[in-house]
Amino acid sequence: MAALDGLEQAVAEISAEMSGQTDRGKVADYIPQLGGVNPDQFGLAVVLADGRAICGGDADTAFSIQSISKVFTLTLALGKIGDSLWRRVGREPSGNPFNSIVQLEYEHGKPRNPFINAGALALADVILSGHRPREALGEILRFIRHVADDDGISIDQGVAISEQETGFRNAALANYMRSYAMLDNPVEFVLGVYFHHCAIAMSCRQLAMAARYLAFSGRHGPDGRTVISPERARRINAIMLTCGHYDGSGDFAFRVGIPGKSGVGGGILAVVPGRASVCVWSPGLDDNGNSRLGKIALERLSRRMGWSVFGA
Ligand code: DON
Numbered sequence: 674m675a676a677l678d679g680l681e682q683a684v685a686e687i688s689a690e691m692s693g694q695t696d697r698g699k700v701a702d703y704i705p706q707l708g709g710v711n712p713d714q715f716g717l718a719v720v721l722a723d724g725r726a727i728c729g730g731d732a733d734t735a736f737s738i739q740s741i742s743k744v745f746t747l748t749l750a751l752g753k754i755g756d757s758l759w760r761r762v763g764r765e766p767s768g769n770p771f772n773s774i775v776q777l778e779y780e781h782g783k784p785r786n787p788f789i790n791a792g793a794l795a796l797a798d799v800i801l802s803g804h805r806p807r808e809a810l811g812e813i814l815r816f817i818r819h820v821a822d823d824d825g826i827s828i829d830q831g832v833a834i835s836e837q838e839t840g841f842r843n844a845a846l847a848n849y850m851r852s853y854a855m856l857d858n859p860v861e862f863v864l865g866v867y868f869h870h871c872a873i874a875m876s877c878r879q880l881a882m883a884a885r886y887l888a889f890s891g892r893h894g895p896d897g898r899t900v901i902s903p904e905r906a907r908r909i910n911a912i913m914l915t916c917g918h919y920d921g922s923g924d925f926a927f928r929v930g931i932p933g934k935s936g937v938g939g940g941i942l943a944v945v946p947g948r949a950s951v952c953v954w955s956p957g958l959d960d961n962g963n964s965r966l967g968k969i970a971l972e973r974l975s976r977r978m979g980w981s982v983f984g985a
Pocket of ligand 1: 738739740741771772790836843868871935936937938962963
């Protein structure tokens, strides 16, 4: 295992290597507001047990966290209804694109896992129950601000509206699930909560800070405040590893070897259990909708630091 003092150099070198890359993937444009993001950006932040952040590139630029938000809504939904969540959503990799509808028909409206869009709609439904949409969103935002230790985090309303105006597939998924009685709340409320939590804007530094509870057995750091139980943190990490990159999850495990969750804004949140939480961002995506340079950067970082959970 490489010493952590090699980390600052690794972060600086990888950030420099990424700034020189020409094949950066394609920025998501199916949400029009995301299509205008400059693809020449790259940020990397690593937060250690003592709360220190090692950052490179555009680590302080806020971007649309998109599906990374599902890690936080999964944490909240489990906090609200515990293991009965698994009656509403499965925990197997889907092997399908994040917005696929085909599997829902075979599986009677029960989403394969919490990170595909259908699964995240089920999470939004759980969080929404007993609340108005505004309150449910407030709860999600409060939780993220709490774990990130940052009250400045907010929703990008332009992205939320853009998503709402073009989210025909998500509307189809939600209606389909509702037809199987797999949603308890009105479809438009569930979609509203989902679109808005995907539109939260955060930087790599803020996201890496927020994920400390997953890296350190449910606590902000080895000696920090408790957010969730160690067992729950371990299980969320397992789902990130197996399902966090949709139909690219196997390749991410093969190349990077740590739990991670991507978003179509180009961010990837990753967890090195017991050592660090990491966030990388580059807006250009690969064919599976995962950040192209983000994955390459994490592969290099994990290899240099000996961080793969599968061994050196
Ligand atoms: O539902 C959507 O299409 C987006 N709000 C989230 C998709 C996403 O980030 C998938 N991740 N790679």
